[in-house]
Amino acid sequence: MNPTNDNLGKDKLSKVKASTPFLAIDLDNIDTKYNELTKALNNFSVYYAVKCNPEKPILQRLKTLGSKYEIASSGELDRLIEIGIEPKDVIFSNPVKSREQIEYTFNKGVYRFVFDSPEELKKLSEVAPGSSVYLRLSVSNHGSLISLSNKFGANKSHAVDLLSLAKDLGLKPYGLSFHVGSQSENIHLWDEAFDDSVDVIEELNDIGIKLQMLNIGGGFPIKYNEKVPKIKDIAKKIHKNVKKLPYELELFCEPGRYLVGEAGVIAGKIIGKATRQNRPWIYLDVGRFQSFIEMFESDSLSYPIFTSLDNVSKNEPKSMYTITGPSCDSYDTIERDVSLPTRLKEGDFLYFASAGAYTHVYGSAFNDFPVPEVVYLKG
Numbered sequence: 001m002n003p004t005n006d007n008l009g010k011d012k013l014s015k016v017k018a019s020t021p022f023l024a025i026d027l028d029n030i031d032t033k034y035n036e037l038t039k040a041l042n043n044f045s046v047y048y049a050v051k052c053n054p055e056k057p058i059l060q061r062l063k064t065l066g067s068k069y070e071i072a073s074s075g076e077l078d079r080l081i082e083i084g085i086e087p088k089d090v091i092f093s094n095p096v097k098s099r100e101q102i103e104y105t106f107n108k109g110v111y112r113f114v115f116d117s118p119e120e121l122k123k124l125s126e127v128a129p130g131s132s133v134y135l136r137l138s139v140s141n142h143g144s145l146i147s148l149s150n151k152f153g154a155n156k157s158h159a160v161d162l163l164s165l166a167k168d169l170g171l172k173p174y175g176l177s178f179h180v181g182s183q184s185e186n187i188h189l190w191d192e193a194f195d196d197s198v199d200v201i202e203e204l205n206d207i208g209i210k211l212q213m214l215n216i217g218g219g220f221p222i223k224y225n226e227k228v229p230k231i232k233d234i235a236k237k238i239h240k241n242v243k244k245l246p247y248e249l250e251l252f253c254e255p256g257r258y259l260v261g262e263a264g265v266i267a268g269k270i271i272g273k274a275t276r277q278n279r280p281w282i283y284l285d286v287g288r289f290q291s292f293i294e295m296f297e298s299d300s301l302s303y304p305i306f307t308s309l310d311n312v313s314k315n316e317p318k319s320m321y322t323i324t325g326p327s328c329d330s331y332d333t334i335e336r337d338v339s340l341p342t343r344l345k346e347g348d349f350l351y352f353a354s355a356g357a358y359t360h361v362y363g364s365a366f367n368d369f370p371v372p373e374v375v376y377l378k379g
């Protein structure tokens with residue numbers, strides 16, 4: 001990997017009073033990303049995927065920007081209600097939900113639920129009668145860092161039957177959704193997903209079921225160490241595809257990572273150094289278990305790393321480090337072969353950029369090592 005020595009807000013980070021590990025969030029960066037996304041996808045309503053980072057100041061900032069919300073559980077709805085979000089502005093996009101959670105959220109005022117099976121439809125018709133339902137289609141996730149297509153999504157060939165069944169059960173066949181996989185680096189996935197969606201929407205139209213909404217999910221990529229497609233190029237593709245829809249539908253997207261990923265930096269302190277098999281190791285007070293669990297899902301995921309050292313020159317001696325966490329389990333090793341200054345020592349910090357999404361939310365305090373505290377950068 002190719003760590004960066006950029007001064008990614010290092011001045012602001014050095015002023016943080018919290019002890020490590022911490023996740024520092026720059027809320028202003030969320031404004032920038034939200035504005036970029038809504039400029040590119042100007043005819044889409046944004047439903048922020050709360051799971052990605054459910055911290056209330058983030059949810060609050062997105063509220064001021066005009067975002068709506070996508071939830072995966074009733075606990076996420078409670079968080080939103082606590083900050084004054086109306087349940088009618090929330091969609092429940094987890095395809096398989098417990099009966100209790102459907103009932104709870106429906107009684108609070110959520111009226112739009114995803115499904116991808118007849119079993120889920122039956123449940124919805126019993127505990128959320130008359131609600132609006134949208135079908136999650138299974139689409140190719142090939143070329144996305146995190147695949148979501150194995151666990152969820154109905155085959156296109158079952159779509160018409162499922163939405164017809166929804167109608168027969170007294171539910172409102174409201175829409176269609178898909179997700180191309182998280183951190184999608186393959187711009188063509190949106191073409192394929194749209195082709196399938198257009199076919200389904202047309203077939204339904206032919207039998208008198210006119211859907212109201214198309215939800216293209218998330219998947220918009222952010223900057224880690226590799227080059228990724230630009231949002232304006234992805235949007236260009238999406239707009240071209242929207243023109244293929246047989247009639248005008250409400251268009252939704254459910255971004256998570258794109259809105260908050262680049263706003264977060266995780267700081268860990270070096271608690272020890274060692275040499276093993278003639279190679280240098282750095283032990284941090286944060287490891288995979290506390291924050292970087294997503295790296296288990298994809299070998300290609302690596303965070304840009306920079307250090308608290310001042311005046312790092314291009315020519316100064318570097319070592320190829322293994323960076324590991326504090327627990328007594330070797331699985332919490334974060335990365336191998338990371339080139340960083342040889343002079344790093346106990347007490348120095350490593351910073352992991354683009355770490356605002358799917359990090360501390362996955363965290364486990366295994367061995368009683370704390371999950372990073374969330375702090376907010378000022379100025």
Ligand SMILES: Cc1ncc(COP(=O)(O)O)c(C=O)c1O
Nearest residue numbers: 049093182218219254255256257
């Ligand atoms: C249903 C649903 N919508 C949206 C998202 C957000 O995706 P991303 O963070 O890739 O934008 C996810 C992520 O898992 C999801 O499961």
